[in-house]
Amino acid sequence: xxxxxxxxxxxxxxxxxxxxxxxxxxxxxxxxxxxxxxxxxxxxxxxxxxxxxxxxxxxxxxxxxxxxxxxxxxxxxxxxxxxxxxxxxxxxxxxxxxxxxxxxxxxxxxxxxxxx
Amino acid sequence: xxxxxxxxxxxxxxxxxxxxxxxxxxxxxxxxxxxxxxxxxxxxxxxxxxxxxxxxxxxxxxxxxxxxxxxxxxxxxxxxxxxxxxxxxxxxxxxxxxxxxxxxxxxxxxxx
Numbered sequence: 001x002x003x004x005x006x007x008x009x010x011x012x013x014x015x016x017x018x019x020x021x022x023x024x025x026x027x028x029x030x031x032x033x034x035x036x037x038x039x040x041x042x043x044x045x046x047x048x049x050x051x052x053x054x055x056x057x058x059x060x061x062x063x064x065x066x067x068x069x070x071x072x073x074x075x076x077x078x079x080x081x082x083x084x085x086x087x088x089x090x091x092x093x094x095x096x097x098x099x100x101x102x103x104x105x106x107x108x109x110x111x112x113x114x115x116x
Numbered sequence: 117x118x119x120x121x122x123x124x125x126x127x128x129x130x131x132x133x134x135x136x137x138x139x140x141x142x143x144x145x146x147x148x149x150x151x152x153x154x155x156x157x158x159x160x161x162x163x164x165x166x167x168x169x170x171x172x173x174x175x176x177x178x179x180x181x182x183x184x185x186x187x188x189x190x191x192x193x194x195x196x197x198x199x200x201x202x203x204x205x206x207x208x209x210x211x212x213x214x215x216x217x218x219x220x221x222x223x224x225x226x227x228x
Contacts, residue, residue, distance in 0.1 A: 004158075033215075035216075035218075042204075042218045042219065042220050042221060043159065043204065043206075043216075043218040044218070045215040045216060045217070048215055056215050058215065091158045091159070093158075102146075102147045102164055102166055102208070104149065104161045104164055105149075105161065105216065106161070107151075107158030107159050107160070108158050109156065109157045109158050110156075110157070110158050
């Protein structure tokens, strides 16, 4: 069964550094997402992306964050200047269709980001 | 921000027992999904419920969406150790957007 793949599985970075988290969504999916889960807390929505633009973002997704689909397969999340509180598990997800059609999200296994 | 509260937060039961996990909100959702998450992995979709009052069965798991589409339950019959995991409910609001609001999670442990 096709799956969403994320790399790296674990990223350690120093505060203030830029990080790029990478995702390869399922190939025929059109909607892409990033969620994060701080240790011990619930999964939180960051951003959704469709047709090469952000369709929705949460208040967590501030100017330090950006997303890009640089080619036909990758979907990236960039954090410009990491803060300690950015330490979390970041999940990429994709769906074939939009929420209007209740299209299910398929999640990757996440990248654990540790900011020191 | 829509709030989904799950109860109980932790549940430890013996193999063969039945259990019910609840997901409650004061908000109306266009659909509600249940996921299971293993340590170090992403959430895996179990079911999506869309219609108020809808009941879906997945082997020993029964999912129900409340009539008012504000709450849902997951019932497991004759729990097995393989059912151990974190169960998450997540709802889509009425705009139909895919920014899911996740619940607080129920960590289930089934003791052999």
